[in-house]
Amino acid sequence: GQSLEQPSEVTAVEGAIVQINCTYQTSGFYGLSWYQQHDGGAPTFLSYNALDGLEETGRFSSFLSRSDSYGYLLLQELQMKDSASYFCAYRDDKIIFGKGTRLHILP
Amino acid sequence: DTGVSQNPRHKITKRGQNVTFRCDPISEHNRLYWYRQTLGQGPEFLTYFQNEAQLEKSRLLSDRFSAERPKGSFSTLEIQRTEQGDSAMYLCASSSDGNTEAFFGQGTRLTVV
Numbered sequence: 001g002q003s004l005e006q007p008s009e010v011t012a013v014e015g016a017i018v019q020i021n022c023t024y025q026t027s028g029f030y031g032l033s034w035y036q037q038h039d040g041g042a043p044t045f046l047s048y049n050a051l052d053g054l055e056e057t058g059r060f061s062s063f064l065s066r067s068d069s070y071g072y073l074l075l076q077e078l079q080m081k082d083s084a085s086y087f088c089a090y091r092d093d094k095i096i097f098g099k100g101t102r103l104h105i106l107p
Numbered sequence: 108d109t110g111v112s113q114n115p116r117h118k119i120t121k122r123g124q125n126v127t128f129r130c131d132p133i134s135e136h137n138r139l140y141w142y143r144q145t146l147g148q149g150p151e152f153l154t155y156f157q158n159e160a161q162l163e164k165s166r167l168l169s170d171r172f173s174a175e176r177p178k179g180s181f182s183t184l185e186i187q188r189t190e191q192g193d194s195a196m197y198l199c200a201s202s203s204d205g206n207t208e209a210f211f212g213q214g215t216r217l218t219v220v
Binding site for chain 2: 031033041042043044045048050087089091093094095096097098099100102
């Protein structure tokens with residue numbers, strides 16, 4: 001079947017680093033994406049990994065291991081505005097999303 | 108370009124009525140996706156188009172749901188004989204071939220009473 005698993009909630013402190021893990025199961029796979037969604041807002045694209053390894057975009061990095069069907073999103077120097085839900089998603093022509101990880105940031 | 112546009116933003120309807128939503132994607136995007144999202148959940152795939160062709164429809168999707176993209180530009184999603192369980196945010200997204208990023212509209216929030 002097709003599925004993505006990620007923790008439902010994560011809590012971290014402002015200024016710290018947090019990692020959100022994602023495992024997936026699918027017969028077709030082009031790559032793994034990450035999206036951010038603030039309450040009341042639309043999902044917005046953060047990053048995409050087609051190949052194994054780490055992609056860095058500012059404070060955010062994303063990692064993929066295709067052999068382990070695993071990826072993670074790393075957020076550094078956390079800011080209060082990073083409080084949101086984060087979704088991993090894979091592409092196999094269409095885009096399939098996980099259920100999301102709610103990130104709570106404590107001051 | 109103003110991004111992906113969805114109309115209406117909110118819709119309240121009585122159970123049993125039909126509703127239709129519209130999505131205008133980013134003009135140069137040939138792929139268009141429809142999702143449904145409920146509180147605390149991720150976007151649930153409904154269907155997607157490449158140009159005017161509907162390439163896949165979720166097996167979980169009731170026959171009451173239908174989508175069209177007649178000229179490969181805007182798309183409509185119709186729900187017939189609405190049920191209270193259809194209450195959700197309906198999201199549209201678009202992308203272009205070879206582009207890994209999908210751009211979402213602000214969604215249409217449907218409430219069935």
